[in-house]
Amino acid sequence: MKKIRSYSSIWSVEKVIYAINDLRLPFPITFSQMAWFVACEFAVLALGGLPPLSMIDGALLKYFGVPAGITWFMSRKTWDGKKPFRFVRSYTAYLLRPKQTFAGKPVKLKRVHIRPEITTVRSEVIHAVSD
Structure with missing residues (x-):
């Protein structure tokens, strides 16, 4: 079997965001990290009244810490x-x-298909004395 070399992974580098408009971010983030954070933020907003999210009192922890932790x-x-x-x-x-x-x-x-007919063999037990 021959191996076919493919260099398509070279072109699939994930894009990194360093700044949004003129606001420089403290650390670079990728598009997938941003998508995870936004999706988790919407989930926290939608499910915030259900336990265990309803048990978190701090708004910063609830609306920023939980999505940031899941994203990480x-x-x-x-x-x-x-x-x-x-x-x-x-x-x-x-x-x-x-x-x-x-x-x-x-x-x-x-x-x-299992055949319903059963063949039986009658056997006899002989009690013999050995020499």
Whole structure:
């Protein structure tokens, strides 16, 4: 089997934001980190009245700390070399796909017809004395 080299990963560099308009950010962020933060912020706003978010009293911690922590976790942590979202997606796909495959296609087992007739053999027990 021949390996085909592909250099497409060179062009898939994630874009980094250093400033928004004239406001310089204290640290650079990527577009995916910004998307995670905004999505988590909307989730906190929508689910803020439900526990455990309703138990957090500080507004700064609730509306900035929780989304920032989730964003950091989702962008830095890896399982099996994958980001958490991709890991959950691939694990869910593994759970849902058929387990018996042949050449990548699901194996459909044919119905097994069990014959109702049973053959029995009569046996006799002989008690013999050995020499």
